Amino acid sequence: MSSVATWPSQAEDWLDQRGKGAWIAAMVLSFIFFWPLGLVLLAYMIWSKRMFTGCSKRTHTRHQVRHAFKSSGNSAFDAYKAETLRRLEDEQEAFEAFLQRLRDAKDKSEFDDFMDDRARKAKETKEAEPVEL
Incomplete structure (x- = not known):
């Protein structure tokens, strides 16, 4: 089977x-x-x-x-390769963190704009309502 x-x-x-x-x-x-x-x-x-x-x-x-x-057989090159790969991984992590901060800042900016727009509309509708005595 x-x-x-x-x-x-x-x-x-x-x-x-x-x-x-x-x-x-x-x-x-x-x-x-x-x-x-x-x-x-x-x-x-x-x-x-x-x-x-x-x-x-x-x-x-x-x-x-x-x-x-x-291994390439050359210990100096292998050490250089390992260090370069580690450095590239660190740079990639830093860049990904940077992109996340940019996304967060954009989201906060859009949310703040939404809240400001909402507050402005609420103020306009409140001012447009006739005052009842």
């Missing part, structure tokens, strides 16, 4: 290793031999974004993570 459950993932990995051309060839062949399977493959390729990238997102992410932390 486990071999039945794993054959789709094995086929997917096999096609991923061979690239986008293998996916397109599999789709074309499935259209030729059994067109509903071709439609299923086409939908899957679009849904998983295999149509637009060379490999699956999962494989691409694993490659990026493995490459980012791989």
Whole structure:
């Protein structure tokens, strides 16, 4: 039973290793031999974004993570790379905090304008009402 459950993932990995051309060839062949399977493959390729990238997102992410932390063999460069990555992360956090402060200031400004407008309208309607004695 486990071999039945794993054959789709094995086929997917096999096609991923061979690239986008293998996916397109599999789709074309499935259209030729059994067109509903071709439609299923086409939908899957679009849904998983295999149509637009060379490999699956999962494989691409694993490659990026493995490459980012791989030692170059030069300790000075590795230290520089680690420090640069840390500095970039700090700058990204500072920039995101800055953007949040800008959003908060804009929200406060819009709220203050709304409250001023509301108070002005309330004052105008109160002045426009006839005074009853």
